[in-house]
Amino acid sequence: MKKGINIWSFPAQSLKETFALAKKAGFEGVEVALDEGAGEIRLDSTKAELLEVKKQAEAEGIELYSLSSGLYWNYWLNSADKAECQKARDVVKKQIETAAILGCESILVIPGSVNAEFAAPGRVEDYCETYERSLESILAVKGEAEAAKVEIALENVWNKFLLSPLEMRDFIDKVDSPYVGSYLDIGNTLANGYPEQWIRALGKRIKKVHFKDYRVQAGGLHGFVDLLAGDVNWPAVTAELAKIGYEGWVSAEMIPNYAHYTETIIYNTSNAMDSILGRK
Numbered sequence: 503m504k505k506g507i508n509i510w511s512f513p514a515q516s517l518k519e520t521f522a523l524a525k526k527a528g529f530e531g532v533e534v535a536l537d538e539g540a541g542e543i544r545l546d547s548t549k550a551e552l553l554e555v556k557k558q559a560e561a562e563g564i565e566l567y568s569l570s571s572g573l574y575w576n577y578w579l580n581s582a583d584k585a586e587c588q589k590a591r592d593v594v595k596k597q598i599e600t601a602a603i604l605g606c607e608s609i610l611v612i613p614g615s616v617n618a619e620f621a622a623p624g625r626v627e628d629y630c631e632t633y634e635r636s637l638e639s640i641l642a643v644k645g646e647a648e649a650a651k652v653e654i655a656l657e658n659v660w661n662k663f664l665l666s667p668l669e670m671r672d673f674i675d676k677v678d679s680p681y682v683g684s685y686l687d688i689g690n691t692l693a694n695g696y697p698e699q700w701i702r703a704l705g706k707r708i709k710k711v712h713f714k715d716y717r718v719q720a721g722g723l724h725g726f727v728d729l730l731a732g733d734v735n736w737p738a739v740t741a742e743l744a745k746i747g748y749e750g751w752v753s754a755e756m757i758p759n760y761a762h763y764t765e766t767i768i769y770n771t772s773n774a775m776d777s778i779l780g781r782k
Contacts, residue, residue, distance in 0.1 A: 503743070504751045505775050506531035506567060508712070511756040513764045517542050517555055521562040523765065528772040531565035533753045534604070536597050538573060543604075545596055552603045567751050568655070568710055569601040570610035575621035579639040580614030580632040580663075587639060594643045594654070601652045607751075608653040608710050610685050613640060613673070615661035620723065632663055633673075640677050647681040655685035655709040658700070665694060667703035674707050683707045687755070688734055689714025689726060697734060701742035711743070711752045713775060726757055728767070729774035736778045752779070 507529045512520045517534070524532050534555070537544050542555055559566050577590035597609040614636030617626045640654065647654045656664075656674065664670045674683055684704045688697040688711065701708065715732030716725045730736070754771045758764050776782045 503711075503749055503779055504530050504565075504567070505772070505779065505781075506533055506565075506751045506753040507768070507771065508533045508570060508753050508755040509535050510570075511754060511758055511768065511771065513758060518558045518562075521559050521564045523768060525562045525564055527765075527768045528776070529564070529754075531567045531751060532559065533568040533570055533610070533751075534566055534606075536569055536571040536573065536593075536600055538576075543569075543600065545593070547600065549603055552600060556604050566604045566606050568608045568610060568753065569597055569604065569606045571597055574612035575615075575618060578615050578627070579612075580627055580635040582627070582631070582635070587635065591639055591643055594639075595646050598643075598646050598650050598652045598654075602650045606652065608655045608685070609647075610657055610710070611640075611654050612659055612661060613656045614663055617662045618660065620660075629663070636663070637673065637676060640682060644677055644679045644682055648679060652681070653709045654682045656683070657685040657712070658687055658690050660690065660693065667695070667700040670700075671703050671707060674704075683709035685710045685712065687712040687714060688739060689716040689732070689755075692716040692718055692725075692733060698738040698742045701739065701746060701748075705746045708746070708748060708750075710750060711748070712755045713752050713778070714755050728756070729754065729771055730777065740778060740780070 573593050577586055579590040581587040601609050614632050616629050616632050684707050686708050691697045691700050715727050715729045715734050717727050717732045756771055758767050
C-alpha cells in the first residue's frame with residue numbers, strides 16, 4: 503500500500519511548503535482539496551494554475567493521487583432544492599476535471615446527508631428521499647468520471663446516511679460503474695461498526711482508504727485521536743485489506759493542533775503508519 507496524507511492534516515500554509523514537509527516526514531503522496539473561493543486549488547482555478555501545483559508536487563517527489571473537497575457540506579447531492587442539487591453535481595464535475603489535470607486517480611465525494619449537525623445544524627432530510635436523490639445524482643455524473651478515467655470514491659462520513667457496509671455496497675452496485683466505489687474511512691466506522699467488517703463487505707469496491715483512529719468511550723468529535731491511540735484494531739484492518747488484495751493509497755487524515763507542534767503530529771503520524779503497514 504502507498505502512504506499518503508490528507509491536506510487538512512496540515513496548518514494553513516502554501517502547497518509547496520506542505521509538499522516539502524510531507525516528503526520530509528516520509529509520505530509518498532498528498533491528498534489535496536478543492537475549495538470554493540480561496541486557496542491554490544479552487545473552482546475557478548485555471549489549467550495553468552493547476553499545472554503549477556502539479557509541478558510543485560513533482561519537484562518535491564510527491565504524488566497527487568486524490569482530490570477531496572469540503573464543499574459537500576454546503577451543497578448536498580440529495581437536496582430537494584434543485585439549484586443546490588445541481589450546484590453539488592457541478593462540484594463533482596469540476597472535481598473530476600481538476601483531478602484529471604492534477605493527475606489524481608480519484609475524487610472524494612460525500613454522496614448525500616440526512617443530517618450533519620456539525621455542518622448544517624437543524625437540517626434534516628428524509629432518508630428514503632435522500633437515497634433516491636443521491637443515487638440519481640451519482641448516476642448523473644458517472645459518465646464524466648468514466649470519460650476522464652477518474653474514480654468517484656464515496657466516503658462514509660457522519661451524515662446519518664449509508665450507515666452500514668451493506669447499504670454502501672448496494673448503493674455502489676446500483677450505480678454500476680468501475681469508476682464509482684468506496685472511500686473507506688477507517689475511523690468513521692467505529693461510531694456504529696467495525697472497519698474490518700466494512701472491508702470484507704465492500705471488497706474490491708474500495709478505491710481509497712482514510713486512516714483515522716477513534717476512542718469509542720470519548721464519543722463525538724472528541725473521540726478522534728492520534729493513530730494507534732484509539733480503538734481501531736489495526737492488525738485486523740491490514741489483514742482484511744490484504745485479503746481483498748488492496749494495494750492502493752492509504753491517507754492519514756488528522757486533526758492538527760495549529761498552535762503547537764504541528765510538524766511533530768505529521769512525523770508521529772508517518773511513524774504510526776509505518777508501524778501499521780509493517781514497514782518497521
